[in-house]
Amino acid sequence: xxxxxxxxxxxxxxxxxxxxxxxxxxxxxxxxxxxxxxxxxxxxxxxxxxxxxxxxxxxxxxxxxxxxxxxxxxxxxxxx
Amino acid sequence: xxxxxxxxxxxxxxxxxxxxxxxxxxxxxxxxxxxxxxxxxxxxxxxxxxxxxxxxxxxxxxxxxxxxxxxxxxxxxxxxxxxxxxxxxxxxxxxxxxxxxxxxxxxxxxxxxxxxxxxxxxxxxxxxxxxxxxxxxxxxxxxxxxxxxxxxxxxxxxxxxxxxxxxxxxxxxxxxxxxxxxxxxxxxxxxxxxxxxxxxxxxxxxxxxxxxxxxxxxxxxxxxxxxxxxxxxxxxxxxxxxxxxxxxxxxxxxxxxxxxxxxxxxxxxxxxxxxxxxxxxxxxxxxxxxxxxxxxxxxxxxxxxxxxxxxxxxxxxxxxxxxxxxxxxxxxxxxxxxxxxxxxxxxxxxxxxxxxxxxxxxxxxxxxxxxxxxxxxxxxxxxxxxxxxxxxxxxxxxxxxxxxxxxxxxxxxxxxxxxxxxxxxxxxx
Numbered sequence: 153x154x155x156x157x158x159x160x161x162x163x164x165x166x167x168x169x170x171x172x173x174x175x176x177x178x179x180x181x182x183x184x185x186x187x188x189x190x191x192x193x194x195x196x197x198x199x200x201x202x203x204x205x206x207x208x209x210x211x212x213x214x215x216x217x218x219x220x221x222x223x224x225x226x227x228x229x230x231x232x
Numbered sequence: 233x234x235x236x237x238x239x240x241x242x243x244x245x246x247x248x249x250x251x252x253x254x255x256x257x258x259x260x261x262x263x264x265x266x267x268x269x270x271x272x273x274x275x276x277x278x279x280x281x282x283x284x285x286x287x288x289x290x291x292x293x294x295x296x297x298x299x300x301x302x303x304x305x306x307x308x309x310x311x312x313x314x315x316x317x318x319x320x321x322x323x324x325x326x327x328x329x330x331x332x333x334x335x336x337x338x339x340x341x342x343x344x345x346x347x348x349x350x351x352x353x354x355x356x357x358x359x360x361x362x363x364x365x366x367x368x369x370x371x372x373x374x375x376x377x378x379x380x381x382x383x384x385x386x387x388x389x390x391x392x393x394x395x396x397x398x399x400x401x402x403x404x405x406x407x408x409x410x411x412x413x414x415x416x417x418x419x420x421x422x423x424x425x426x427x428x429x430x431x432x433x434x435x436x437x438x439x440x441x442x443x444x445x446x447x448x449x450x451x452x453x454x455x456x457x458x459x460x461x462x463x464x465x466x467x468x469x470x471x472x473x474x475x476x477x478x479x480x481x482x483x484x485x486x487x488x489x490x491x492x493x494x495x496x497x498x499x500x501x502x503x504x505x506x507x508x509x510x511x512x513x514x515x516x517x518x519x520x521x522x523x524x525x526x527x528x529x530x531x532x533x534x535x536x537x538x539x540x541x542x543x544x545x546x547x548x549x550x551x552x553x554x555x556x557x558x559x560x561x562x563x564x565x566x567x568x569x570x571x572x573x574x575x576x577x578x579x580x581x582x583x584x585x586x587x588x589x590x591x592x593x594x595x596x597x598x599x600x601x602x603x604x605x606x607x608x609x610x611x612x613x614x615x616x617x618x619x620x621x622x623x624x625x626x627x628x629x630x631x632x633x634x635x636x637x638x639x640x641x642x643x644x645x646x647x648x649x650x651x652x653x654x655x656x657x658x659x660x661x
Binding site for chain 2: 169171172192195196199200202203208
């Protein structure tokens with residue numbers, strides 16, 4: 153449940169950061185890079201998602217994240 | 233002999249016109265953009281009169297451009313839609329200028345195009361608005377902030393948009409910033425470093441802190457006429473009491489004659505000379521010698537006698553000491569010729585656009601040259617000097633041949649540029 157909610161939040165943030173994106177092409181196994189996000193866009197997705205969820209997680213925790221699901225997992229772990 | 237440098241494109245977004253044609257009509261009609269500030273400032277300020285850009289929508293403005301390649305518009309949208317107001321307004325005036333210079337259907341060599349951002353402290357209000365949230369939650373500061381608080385963000389964005397790879401940097405010169413940018417662009421082309429130079433005068437997006445600072449130092453007017461905002465800005469009138477803040481983004485494209493001829497694009501005007509000098513003064517007061525020197529040395533560079541100048545776009549900020557000092561300097565430089573020299577102050581209509589003022593007034597000068605008129609002086613009921621040829625309340629039809637435009641800034645920065653009516657246009661076409 154929590155993971156689904158977090159994923160919805162992340163999706164919303166991605167659309168905000170990349171407004172020209174067609175939302176249908178976002179899927180959880182994809183990398184943000186594949187959606188056209190540059191390194192700053194990716195950092196912004198992380199920061200904005202944390203803010204949206206009211207979380208403060210050290211940025212180091214995201215070091216091993218390789219796709220959207222990885223990001224959602226780290227956020228979910230801290231959201232519970 | 234240096235090869236001529238001219239203006240091949242212009243773009244503007246201001247309180248009295250959001251493109252060149254509406255801006256020119258407003259100038260002719262003497263329309264003022266000065267009014268009660270629409271948005272209440274937080275905290276309350278003792279002066280809330282300004283000429284602000286109202287109801288600005290970046291995406292709407294962008295969608296109104298005709299005959300701009302879709303791929304460019306898309307790029308502009310990507311670069312600008314989440315950017316701060318000052319960046320968005322710069323993109324809009326730059327796209328208009330690039331289009332006006334017919335550069336969308338040319339492909340100039342990227343390395344031969346330069347970019348000068350004439351703007352300083354343009355991120356003040358953007359930063360001010362982030363402070364309270366930052367104090368609560370520093371973790372949520374956008375990583376983009378590290379790019380956006382730098383003035384050079386605009387260098388990056390506009391160079392990416394127009395594929396510019398020659399020289400590029402930011403210049404500042406307080407209220408003379410716009411002229412400093414134009415003069416540096418002129419020099420880059422004269423020195424053969426670039427063939428084309430985009431000069432952008434950036435909107436002064438003042439924070440409430442900055443506005444209060446200008447009030448406290450005694451530079452800002454609007455107190456005497458607090459309930460008659462339309463009367464508050466009165467350059468060279470005995471009732472002047474300080475500048476009124478204005479907003480505008482303005483952009484010009486400077487180009488060498490050879491490059492313009494190759495593209496068969498006419499000069500809208502030619503830059504004959506431009507000069508910057510300092511008073512060695514850390515304070516805010518103007519200096520008649522410095523102002524005189526700026527005008528004399530711009531004339532000397534242009535190889536023209538003072539008597540050839542038939543129009544002067546004054547700095548005229550409505551500051552009592554500033555107006556008085558400029559009048560004295562003008563009388564010194566032009567002496568008996570003042571009776572043939574038309575004068576007006578664009579700030580009376582646009583407010584003082586600070587960093588972009590020089591570019592706004594450069595464009596106003598060229599539009600008056602192009603359309604053959606001198607725009608009215610607003611609120612000039614009783615001039616501080618009777619012997620000068622100030623335009624009155626109505627525009628005057630006049631074909632300007634040689635014009636001068638002055639800008640002076642805090643810190644003793646004096647600038648002046650000399651322009652000639654579309655010379656290459658006459659000679660080549």
